[in-house]
Amino acid sequence: MCTKWDNDEVLQRFREYLRIPSVHPNVDYNDCVKFLKKQADLLKLTFAVYELVEKKPVVVITWEGTQPEMPSILLNSHMDVVPVYEDHWKYPPFDAHITEDGWIYARGSQDMKSVGMIHLEAVRRLKQAGIKLKRTVHISFVPDEEIGGVEGMRKFSESEEFRKLNIGFEFDESVPSESPKTFVSFNGERTARQLKITCKGEPGHAAFISNDTAGEKLSYIINKFMEFRKEERKKLDNGAQLGAVTTINLTKVEGGIQVNVLPEQLSASFDIRISPDEDHEAFETMIQGWCKDAGDKVTMEYYERNPEEKTTKIDGSEPFWNVLYKTILDMGLDINCFICPGTTDARYIRRQGIPAIGFTPILNTPLLLHAHNERLHIDEFKKGIDVMEKVLQAIADA
Template identity: 45%
Template sequence: MKASPEELDTVAVANFRQYLRIPSVHPNIDYEPCVVFLEKQAKDIGLEFSVFRDVPKNPMVVLTWSGKEKSLPSIMLNSHMDVVPVFEDKWTHKPFDADIDENGNIYARGSQDTKCTGIQYLEAIRRLKLKGVEPRRTVHVTFLPDEELGGINGAKQYVETENFKKLNIGFALDEGFGGRGDTLIVFNGEKRRWIFRIHCPGQSGHGSLLLENTAGEKVRHILDKVYDFRAEQKIKEDKDKKTDHVTTINLTMIEGGLQNNVIPDKFTLVFDARVPIENFEKFEQTVNQWCKDTGEGIWTEDLQKDDDLPITAADDSNIFWVAFKHAVQLMDFKVDPLIFPANTDGRYFRKALIPTFGFSPNQDTPTKLHDHDEFLNIDVFLKGIKLYTHIIPALSNA
């Protein structure tokens, strides 16, 4: 089939909007409409199609572009099908209509995180195939479930399955953030996530009394320490203009109390911390010292503590870094490797010893991930496809 660039752009935007209209939103997602949509894309483009159902109700979809040298480790281009919930009354456009405004912005949940990425991969491959390009390494375009809930019932389990291991993946691209101007951002590692609860027991009694050693006083002491620490980290972030060596911590839940005239015998505080790998041990010691200084009976409970995961090399020792960097330099881009400030499925690939970069080609775009009125501009979306038409062959021929 021959198609003009304008016709290919029209097809790409139409497919993107169709995918965005599938409400694969938490909670209680039905992934089957995504599976049906992606199977149609595979047939249209001429890719092999597989669905792995190792995790009940959470399928992993794989579209495969076979390489000339099938014995070589393959390339994985990953995104996720699920999206976070919406508060529809806060949106100026319906979040699953994929409306386009007068500036060419497509509004929809998932337009940045990360349904754009999956379609950009596929539309780049469509263009490459029409030009007769044949990859050296096999390329798998993967669509995973459950990333927005931490990947516990998605990537974390799938990397352990035989179906995944048979893909023989030697390198993966996963999601990231777009850069600015002529600088692309590549994330070659992630901060360690630590979700923990601090238990603050204290003297209980009538609400009219000024008792000593109350749970509330201990909460105040802990929060003073936390927010003083946050202020220090904010100063560091503002000074360095980067987040990869900054520890973030946020209070996300307070639990306790029985009724409004009883001083409770305990409050618990839940915190979400994202810690640079090299700072994790020191930060953990700091939290323990906060608890010790607060008084007797204070203790922490780990709710989620990520492993110490490897960093993917971003230097000449990594052939995929060399290939990626060379490809984007030919398009007059520079590339800046950073540590991802949050968490993605990429951490499970790195744990499985698969070199992984997080990347988004959507340059100069306001970050609206998980926000109201999430959008992506059509021109930015199409430029991202063009970038991938250079990056994918470079990686597959490395």
């Protein structure tokens, strides 16, 4: 059946990308790579695929600048999307159905195939207008962001292939904004650490009140974590952004054999996201102190101990941020920048000492990342291209 959208080439390219089911688990990225190769060929741009991990391709499309010796700009997005529960969707999640009033229903319409296509369409417009940019622009499409990016952007950002791109600034994802005038952007992330504390004690019969039990020690540890959590919760209640708060959550308790037997050991596992405002070394020392105070034979081990995440300055000292901010204001719009409450691939770029800003140029949109019936309105998608076209030209000529 023909629709009024069928002759809109911009929308048809977007829908073609959305219809590729690059969904976890066990993603097959081949169709994404083929689609992106076709786009690069149409734009007459250099196309490269780096497969540093088998079946985990990183695609880079390059538009060389007039001064290629200058540090380049990286526009990054990820190809993968999270799983779907089709029974909860109004339309099939990989049909890219457009309603009569202009909503595109599809997994990835917000997170984040829309942003990847906005990057490509902005470049397409600039090239078609005959504009040449000073800085080289690389448009990257990476795998596995939705499962941590370890074999995607992390591996790539640490490679010699990445170093040769000479990146000076990176754009990554934020989230669509529900505001009609103010974008959401991210300049950093909290540091994710997951740890397990094990408390050993004297086993025995549960009918007695014994000394030096694992339960007493574990109770002390859990109470300390929960007291700290309560204080951080107050910050949220007083209006702090989630990204500015250190979150602690007890996620797993293990131990014991039988209800009437005192266990030889008990353990508790915690998921922790440390705010950039926190002194990370002092925070770890505090936890070690709790373990010591709980008694003998209390130990701490990490499941994951990420390095302290870097942030990109937004205090006027970072030139690329200044250009982005001014460009947005000059359009009569605004931008609200804060610490990302979750994680994105931008953290791996910042670890290389490269400034990065998460920026999804989409306004007036309900936040439906990972949700049922993820959707994006055609008008907001096209306005996002308008914005990215102006931003990219300003940044690449900075």
